[in-house]
Amino acid sequence: MLNIYQLKFGYKAKQHLFEKLDLELSAGHIYGLLGKNGAGKSSLLRMMCGLVFPKEGSVEAFAFNPMQRHPAFLQQVFFVPEEVELPNLKIKQFAKINGAFYPGFDREKFNLLLTEFELNIDSHIKDLSYGQQKKVSISFAIATNAKLLLLDEPTNGLDIPSKAQLRKILAGHINEDSCIVISTHQVRDLDNLIDSIIILENGAIILNENTERITEKLAFKVLQQETSSNVLYAEPSLAGQLSVLENTRNEASKLDIELLFNAAIENKPEILRIFNN
Amino acid sequence: MNNTFSFYRLKLLFQKDWAENKKLYLLALPGLLILITLVYRTQSNFKFDINWIKEIHNTSQWYINDLEYQNEKIFFGGWFLTSLVAIFIRWNKLLTRKSLIDFLLLPATSTEKFIFNWLWIFLIPFFIYVILFQIVDFLFISSYIEKIKEANIPQLVEKLKYFNISHFIQNGWYALGYLTIIFSALLLSPFIFKKYSILKGILIIPVFSYLLNLFSDKLLKYLYPFQHGVNGLYFSISIRLPQHIENEGFLQEYSLSENHKILIGLILFGTVPILIWLANWYKIKEKQI
The missing domain is CATH 3.40.50.300 (P-loop containing nucleotide triphosphate hydrolases)
Known part of the structure; x- marks a missing residue:
């Protein structure tokens, strides 16, 4: 279009x-x-x-x-x-x-x-x-x-x-x-x-993906501790660490656009690597 | 779909403009009537002349011949003001970022948008103004004629003529052409300047007047290389004759022949506004915001 x-x-x-x-x-x-x-x-x-x-x-x-x-x-x-x-x-x-x-x-x-x-x-x-x-x-x-x-x-x-x-x-x-x-x-x-x-x-597009592919490649979780090596981005909240991880185990999670955005800005090379694979 | 011009889309532009601004336009009509009447009242001294002649009982022909009824000059001044108001109204629709976005994204071609603006600046205000002026002029002159009859100075009636637009155009076409150039330049302002476009637009008047003088001066000097001084706006040329040079004498002024006036008029008032209009159309087409 x-x-x-x-x-x-x-x-x-x-x-x-x-x-x-x-x-x-x-x-x-x-x-x-x-x-x-x-x-x-x-x-x-x-x-x-x-x-x-x-x-x-x-x-x-x-x-x-x-x-x-x-x-x-x-x-x-x-x-x-x-x-x-x-x-x-x-x-x-x-x-x-x-x-x-x-x-x-x-x-x-x-x-x-x-x-x-x-x-x-x-x-x-x-x-x-x-x-x-x-x-x-x-x-x-x-x-x-x-x-x-x-x-x-x-x-x-x-x-x-x-x-x-x-x-x-x-x-x-x-x-x-x-x-x-x-x-x-x-x-x-x-x-x-x-x-x-x-x-x-x-001045560049670092991500252009549909939400399905995003949740296929990334997982959005609340972790009690930032322990996983797959964590791409995390921020504290009352419930624990709101985290974006590489979805290596094909887990289902609900997309958090704000977290995704912060992850893409803070950890651009990793996000590019994951989605360009 | 017609890619360049469609009367239907032009009609839609007018319908939209009328619906959005009809109150302003309808208010402008009595405003314009009042303005013309005020200008008439302040500029025309005919009423005073009638009373004066009546008082001094001086009805000699030489005195009456010196009187000049000024309705064409009043018409010209009023037309200038009317066109300025029309331009300010149009500017108001194009000056803000939001209104300009709306204008540029309306599904119509740049040609239609240009023609729409052009008609609103030049043709429509002119026709409305002519009609209103004729009404005021008719009322004033009729009342003067009545007063002349009362004063019993029939010779004065000859001096009074109802305003005739074709007579005005025949005699004052260069003035109309001159103002057309100025207004055309003013129309460009919202599309050229990003900031302070009103101020810059107003500054266009003296700048363009100067450039116009310069251009017409150069044009006459090019066409009539023998002359000493020129005045392009009134198509007169001044020549310092050989016998005067010795004495550093005065300049002899000549007016151009009608054919030459038409030729220069076409170059000056025919091509310059068209070039500015083309620039205006191009700016509408290429405007980014």
């Missing part, structure tokens, strides 16, 4: 954010894009929808070059930035005038999503809180039936019940023709939703 090949990009001439970055995204998946502050997550999302252009290399999304911002491409991709700004309209007017740009826009689906988010379509956007406006924006993005949905920190500004609603809605939206990329720091908000994880570090 989306291929990035040998991407070189930077905001300054001599300082590159990405060097020879390769990435392939497939339809039917929800990708979690993780990285430290300034790792280039938002830039990568903006590159995918054509808001910034690579210096070298190529980006291709369903046979389009995003740089050209072709209307047929823009109708199939929707980017929800971290901070949304909606016009001073009623929600239904907003949907009417903006939905007309997207041939796949499903008004009934939009209404349904609003109901799930406990929003009234007749409400005026200016009367909504920031979190509610974000829900309108996300609902609209989903209702466009865009093939590629790019969400930058979608849970920022959402209350706890809304985060659960968002997970449910996104899980219901994904199908074999579409792909969702979520850039986030709040990994716990999207636990059980993301099925593939991309970790960006120093």
Whole structure:
């Protein structure tokens, strides 16, 4: 669905954010894009929808070059930035005038999503809180039936019940023709939703794997002592040492995205070795 | 799907803009009417002239001939202000990062987005302004004619003419062309400057005025190498004749022929705005954020 090949990009001439970055995204998946502050997550999302252009290399999304911002491409991709700004309209007017740009826009689906988010379509956007406006924006993005949905920190500004609603809605939206990329720091908000994880570090992708393969290769355990030689990363908690281990015994464990991220950052060579084998 | 231009998508851009800003536009209409009326009130001294002539009983033809009704100048000043307001409204929609992202990611081509902006800066405000100005002008002139009749100075009626847009364009096309260049340059501002684009955009006016003067000066010097001084904006050239050189005498001013004016006008006001518009279209196409 989306291929990035040998991407070189930077905001300054001599300082590159990405060097020879390769990435392939497939339809039917929800990708979690993780990285430290300034790792280039938002830039990568903006590159995918054509808001910034690579210096070298190529980006291709369903046979389009995003740089050209072709209307047929823009109708199939929707980017929800971290901070949304909606016009001073009623929600239904907003949907009417903006939905007309997207041939796949499903008004009934939009209404349904609003109901799930406990929003009234007749409400005026200016009367909504920031979190509610974000829900309108996300609902609209989903209702466009865009093939590629790019969400930058979608849970920022959402209350706890809304985060659960968002997970449910996104899980219901994904199908074999579409792909969702979520850039986030709040990994716990999207636990059980993301099925593939991309970790960006120093301009390179150090991990791009589906959760199944991750739990096949790594085990996430609470150890009383850091005794095992397989421990790749551990951090203390009240229950004991939250640990990431190489899964040499094929044990089943529940993926902890935050632990995985910390392990990938702290013990990059080992993580690369395990997944490149 | 049409890759370059679609009237349907252009219509959608207008529908969206109208829905989002109709309150502002509808408020701008009476605002514009008030502005034109105020400019008329402050700039037009015809009412004063009527009273003055009436008081001094000086209805001699030479005095009346000196009176000049200023509605074309008022029209020009008002149009300048209207276009500036239109540009500020458009800037407001493009200045923030979020609004620019929305604009760039709307499923429409750069050509459609450029044409949409262009129409909102040049054509639509101009037509609306012309209509409103004609209304104000009609009301003012009709009231002056009534006053003239009351004052019994029929000679003054000849001096009053309702504003005629085609007469204005025929006589003031170079002024329209000049402002078109300035406004075209202003339209570029949000796409060129990342920071302080309003301030930098405002600075464009004197910078472009200077560059325009320089360009027209060079153009005239190139086309008429014999002259001493030129004034490209008004298409006049000044020549220091040989007999004057000895005495370091004065400059003789000549105006270009109509054909030459049209030729230079086409080069100056035809090509420069088109080049700026092309740059604007390119910036919309290539803008990164």
